[in-house]
Amino acid sequence: MIEALDIRPYDRDVFMRWREELLSGDEELEQIVREELGARVRRLDREGWRDLREQGSAIASFEHHDADRMFHVERMMRFITEHALENISAEDVGRDVGLHPNYAMGIFKRTVGVTINQSIVRHRLDTAQSLLISTDLPITSIAFEAGFGSLSRFYEAFHDRFGTKPGTFRRRLAKPPRAREVHATVSGQIADVD
Secondary structure (H helix, E strand, O other): OEEEOOOOOOHHHHHHHHHHHHOOOOHHHHHHHHHHHHHHHHHHHHHOEEEOOOOOOOOOOOOHHHHHHHHHHHHHHHHHHHHOOOOOOHHHHHHHOOOOHHHHHHHHHHHHOOOHHHHHHHHHHHHHHHHHHHOOOOHHHHHHHOOOOOHHHHHHHHHHHHOOOHHHHHHHHOOOOOOOEEEEOOOOOEEEEO
């Protein structure tokens, strides 16, 4: 992982916009984003970047107790990634890494910037979003496959994060059927070609 030496306040907004546009289904827009990402990497190469594991970086500069904290947070994130589709809670995550749940929730929030429960929901929403894009499963099945115990909670969380309903999201990504092209043949008759 690399990090720009100069992180601008608007970088997060730009990356979130790129993510949205990559998932838009608009092939021309997706190509523009790929070119913008390529330009960003070239700019990083020109302006400077650092390996997040190198001495002096944000991750490597933690003192020993901070390194322990990072170790626990990484283990919590791994547990969430591996078990988010199951019925887990913040207490389960803390217990898995051998920490009191309140302490685990505190260091996770301070380090990652979101709560353990928010991280679980985000992982579930990412899974649901992938299933909406890549399958024809009914939305109810997707909600439960993604680990939501309640359909209403799924709809609420999906709308909060993506600003739309799951069905609308899926329809927006669906490509329209290819229009039939009409060509004149040599003999002057009209033929349909797919």
